[in-house]
Amino acid sequence: MWVEKYRPTQISEIVNQKEIMGSLKSFCKKKSELPHLLFSGAAGIGKTTTALCIVKEILGEYWRNFTLELNASDERGINMVRERIKKFSRFYGLSTDIPFKMIILDEADEMTSDAQTALRRIIEDASKYCRFILITNNVSKIIEPLQSRCAVFKFSKISNIDLVEHLHKVSKNENIKNDEYGLKMIADYVNGDLRHAINILQATSSIGNINNQNVKTVLGLTKTKEVETVLMLAIDGKILQARDKMIELIKVYGMSETDFLKFMNQAVFKIKINGLSKAIQTIAKCDYRVLVGANPEIQLTALLSELGDLNGAERGI
Ligand SMILES: Nc1ncnc2c1ncn2[C@@H]1O[C@H](COP(=O)(O)OP(=O)(O)OP(=O)(O)O)[C@@H](O)[C@H]1O
Ligand SMILES: [Mg+2]
Structure with missing residues (x-):
């Protein structure tokens, strides 16, 4: 896979994130003073990659032996995390070249706040021999006491x-x-x-x-025009036909529900339908519901029906 083939192995190869890389490089110069780190930011912008680069820079060629990678969302929970960290910090003595072992805890925001509170203690106990890199998509889901034990770096999306x-x-x-x-x-x-x-x-x-x-x-963007057709059918009150076409786009042509909504949002502007502002709000509501896990087919059908009502209301039906 190209994402792996082109994963940077050195901090200098990381795209974007210039300021963060500057600070991290200076941390790496004074290895023994490295604090615990907390990386936060959206998906696919280099958090895990940066953590691996740091570990390689600090621990050199034997980094694999002295690094523990854990996925905090692992269903085995905090006790397993605690056991593995305990075992790891005892395992392998430290040689003179290696200031400490490193633990990468990915998806830390998936931990419950109880688990995070337990982690706080675990970090303290292991601090003498280990440095932690916590990684999260959302820093506000990390409890304050954990944040305050780390140098926090907020990664930005790539321009x-x-x-x-x-x-x-x-x-x-x-x-x-x-x-x-x-x-x-x-x-x-x-x-x-x-x-x-x-x-x-x-x-x-x-x-x-x-x-x-x-x-x-x-x-799957070749079908964007077809979303306009779905919209036209819906505002003409032909809900059944609109629904069939919508289901065809999603089930047969593989358009994602999120993309369908994105194109619908573009279509209402393009076609300049009546009741535009209500239509936008209806689409936004549906987008949110789908995002938080409501049944997409039910939500999208309801959207088509609401769009139909909207136009009906404008026409005084
Ligand atoms: N800033 C970047 N510089 C260079 N390559 C990057 C960068 N961000 C992402 N990539 C590419 O994307 C792949 C995935 O990046 P990475 O695993 O670091 O993302 P992430 O921020 O940890 O995302 P997630 O939150 O989903 O875990 C890398 O293997 C690399 O190919
Ligand atoms: Mg990652």
Whole structure:
């Protein structure tokens, strides 16, 4: 997989995050003074990669032996985490080149606050021999006492310019022809997530060059016009037909529900339907419900019906 093939191995290769890399580099110069670290930020922007780079920089060639990688969302819970950390901190003596062992705790926000409170004690007990790197998508889900024990680094999403530049480098290295529009389309789609961008690049390369048309095909965007048709049917009150078409787009053509909503949002502006502001609010409500786990088919059908009502209300029906 290209995401692994192109995973940076040194801090200097990390794209974006310049300020963070500056501070981390200076931490790495005075190894023994390294604090516990907390990395937070959206998916696919380099948190785990940076943690691995730091560990390699600090521990050198034997980093594997002196690093414990744990996934905090692991269902075995805090007791297992505690046991593994205890065992790990006893295991292997420290040689003179290695100031301490390192523990990477990924997805730390998945831990309950009780587990986080227990972790606070575990970190204290292990501090003499270990440094922790906690990783989270959402820093506000980490309890204050844990945050205050760490140097906190908030990673930002990758800018479109950096995304395009990186994708260009990867495709050049893979000898894949690309044009600027294809790369820009990927960058626009992924909302700052470099992992997602590289995955789309690889998927597109399997059907041909990286151009607008091929990227659209991979993203299932060739069907955006059809969402407009669904909208027209709905506002004409033809809910059954609108629903059939919507289900076809999702089940047969593989359009994700989130994309359907995104295109619907664009379509209401394009078609300039009556009751635009109500329509936008209805779409936003549906988007939220789908995001938090409501049944997408029920929600999208309700959306079509509400859009139909909306227009009916405008016409005074
Ligand atoms: N800042 C970056 N510089 C270079 N490559 C990156 C960067 N961010 C992501 N990547 C690419 O994406 C892949 C995944 O990145 P990484 O695992 O560090 O993401 P993450 O921030 O930990 O995401 P998640 O929150 O989903 O775990 C890497 O293997 C690499 O190919
Ligand atoms: Mg990660």
